[in-house]
Amino acid sequence: MQASEHLPAQFNVATWFVDRHVTEGRGGAPAFHYETRVLTYGDVFDLANRTGNALRALGVGLEDRVLVLCLDAPEFLATFWGAIKIGAVPIPVNTLMRASDYLYFLNDSRAKVAVVSAPLLAEAGPILGQAPLLRHVLVAGGAAAGHLSFEEQVSQAGATLDAAPTSRDDPAFWLYSSGSTGFPKGAVHLQHDMWVCAETYARQVLGITASDKVFSAAKLFFAYGLGNAGYFPMAVGAQAVLYPHRPTPESVFEVLTRHRPTIFFGVPTLYAGMLAVKEAEKRFDLSSLRVCVSAGEALPDEIYTRWRERFGVEIIDGIGTTEILHIFLSNRPNQVRPGSSGLPVPGYEAAIVDDDGRPVPRSEIGNLRVKGDSTMAFYWNKHDKTKETLFGAWI
Template sequence: MAQPVVDLPREFNVAVEFVDKNVAEGRGDKVALFYEDKTYTYRQVQELTNRVGNGLLALDVEPEQRVMLLLLDTPEFVGSFFGAIKIGAVPVPVNTLLKAPDYLYMLRDSRAKVLIVAEPLLAEVAPVLRQAPRLEHVVVVGKAQGPQHDFARWAAGASPALDAADTTRDDVALWLYSSGSTGFPKGVVHLHHDMVYCADTYARQVLGITESDRTFAAAKLFFAYGLGDNLYFQF
């Protein structure tokens, strides 16, 4: 059987590999993300990741529990994605162009405990939230209402320091729902090692991406290709 190109230790967390490692190796002040007219360094990404992770822990999110991300391509997506992974939870980025019945199906199918949603997308999913029996918390990037959590306040109130959960390279890191097939979308499971192998075998060896490159893809972050080319390939 062919061996993986990258030899990873058994005890492994991909958020540490992509976020914390860059800071530890001296790239903390290097630009990691461009968003509109702002830049975000690896250190800023790490801080947001840690605050979101601690915020999720405060909501009693446990390892392997799903956190649905109904978010636009923003820094909050990045912090939520890596923050969930760092505590051993499982982010589930979903298509931002779907309708309420689709979101209800995914909430039920994933058994998501927390939904982090962008305010412009809240109106579509709001009518079905009460029908998702495992959903306990809704965090809104924007204006929250009633029992919902305001993302900015929620994250700001959490600690910027966070130790990673005791995960392994073969633990579940994220789900991505399939598209384009007949029937209901399928929740495709990705493990902690998968993004590292993809970044090495495709981004580095095929595309030739280096740490000095800037990348942009039209695909959104909830698509597998967009998630790679617009986010973790550079990390």
Template sequence: MTSPNASSEHALDIPRDYNAATWFIDRHLKDGRADKVAFIDADGSHTYGQLADKVNRAGNALKGLGLHMENRIAMIMLDTVDFPAVFWGAVKAGIVPIPLNTLLTTGDYGYMLSDSRARVLVISEELFDKVEPILPDLPMLEHVVISGKNAHGHTLLSDLLAKAEPKLKTAETTRDDVAFWLYSSGSTGAPKGAVHLQRDLPATAVHYGQQVLGIREDDVTYSAAKLFFAYGLGNGMTFSLHVGATSVLLKDRPTPEAVMKLLKDHQPTIFYGVPTLYGTILADPQYRRETASTRLRACVSAGEALPEDVGRRWEERFGAAILDGLGSTEMLHIFLSNRHGEVRYGTSGKPVPGYELKICSDDGHEVPQGEMGELVVRGPSSATAYWNQREKSLKTFRGEWTHTGDKYYVDDDGYYRYAGRGDDMLKVGGIWVSPFEVEAALISHDKVLEAAVVGETDAEGLVKPKAFVVLAPGETGSEVLKEELQAYVKSKLAPYKYPRWVEFVEALPKTATGKIQRFKLRGTLSQK
């Protein structure tokens, strides 16, 4: 097929007969990139030619286990080259891969494996203990394949690949065939399996990766966000494969120490992070451009809105602007973003080419500019539905429009400003208050590392903001500091928005993507 370029109207020219692996994997051999490095992981460098061979073998290995088109496999895999090999091997064979969060509990895996009815599970050896107790309770699961060296009594992926044929016929899929699923991160409750099509993968790579981020073939990229969820899947895999760039994978947890070492060792040009990580790195004064990557030309943030103060301080210290944006599992990647040379910290930027946004009232009508409402989006990468969740699907996917559940307003310059999740908003004295706005004010205080704000009921039964605060290293909580923070917020925002209560905590509950789980904090409050 030809390049899935976007026209002047931002529509992708994808043929009816289409398999995404042809573009993202096989094309590179024809274009002369067989010897170019595609991925760098803990085991070293892997070229596009080696990747294509591994993809073919993975597809044949899955077929050898008795899988056919549209059968599903679950992936609980750390970030190594085995992940793209299995993912694209499945896609090329017409089999549906379902990457799962590697940080979940045994119960979570039991739910997702049962819900998806996956016939094969490919799992990293380090994670096998989490699923071993539930394997007898999964009658649909026929095979467990281990990525690593310890088979745990099952089959090693490396053995299957070694025995498999190196040539694989591409499945005769269409652009509207199901390609893969992704489960939502669960920031607002139980995970839901979002069903994505073959056409969704090039859509995000073109519209965001090329047209906003400007990723190039000569880039070396690193994403602290892991491959198993939507943001990391684009960052660490599809964007680089789309243009023929190189992506560095980190198997371990992306602690500030691990991330900074990787940036120093591999000198990437693009770094993808999340607000929490950016803030934690900034909390240590020894971290700066000279101790990271001196080649860094662009940074990206998503998962939660980036506080204005964090963005400004990062750019000053590391010499590269952060393009903060909004994406979702349902839309696969970022559809609202800041741009190079037009960064407005404290905002989510403007719509990504190819996507249309509206801000609507509760009754579904579009509100005037400046008024707050729910953000709804339509574009070429929307999931078709949540698996086996018809009611939730109907509420989220309404015709061409996807309802995000996020509250936004558009400022006088056309930038979109985040106000919080719909169920996080607080009404104080009859006026809506955005928890994010109060959190951003708190985080700009030099003694605060992180903050989360929820509603608490006072003695009169009225809802007021309560702040949970993680202090910067070396700081200690006290009544004096609480009053200092309250006064500080009053000086930054309208006085009625200040937190009536401040509670110091060691850590905030979060999803693996870095999103604060405020509903857990509200649950804690209600139990007191």
């Protein structure tokens, strides 16, 4: 699927995922469940507009970077979509890293503003004054001396915001990919990339609709989690559960029982941990689930089989990367081949090649290359690494 065949040249992705629900009359529909709160699509629209205006008032402009060091909470959504709407570039980063990593992200990205959830200041706080290009820090969910209050800045900002006239091929956001060696690499994603993933994997593999409710144990700062609980439900007007805490087997079971989602996204180690909970199928109610999804590493056949036997729902395994943004090889509901990662997602192509890029004979080992229109544009400030990774339209 090529975005250029479906989207106009001038395209701001926030208008598709956020504004569209309000303009089409779905502003009152529930969008996100967070702790005891329910945010409607109208609430998300209002938060994004106010946050975009607040960022603009702090000097953030077109293509300026905004570091998003946030828990899975409303401030993440507000900052991510608000920044994109004004043409700035949000950069969600892992909330479990060290202070030195955050300093690297700030210096590498040259972010003008950082939005930080208050509980994360214990680790990140000491280095926030060491990034020479960082102008402002907004703290969400608590006061912090020397920094601005996210809630105050947003509440005082206007609720009306026109989207910046970005193109479908402009940068929209970055995600840092750690890879196996060296410093993390900023994978630059474009305005059309999330739309492609939603229209291919979410719609055509998962069959997501407005009647679904999703819960992702993978956090929003991951490419996997960002799609799962971020923009996939927003593509169709579905609901998502935001969980700001560390997911443990017991806590995940409790969320599934309390919120009754229809789609659950996990990883193999979590599924294994949940299977280790004694009599979980008697203690917790998972009957609302129509499908479970796994990614991050290969799902062992044994975990798939035991999960289906105990909970009566299959796990759809797939492969995705930060660079391609989401899953590009996947099993299909009701067509799972346990132990396999499935077939190319509609809109993507895959090939097994040798070290020179030539297709290898069937049954021989080679290197996987993938072609799809959600692939990153490049690694920020890593020209040589970009050339080593991209092969024309293939990666």
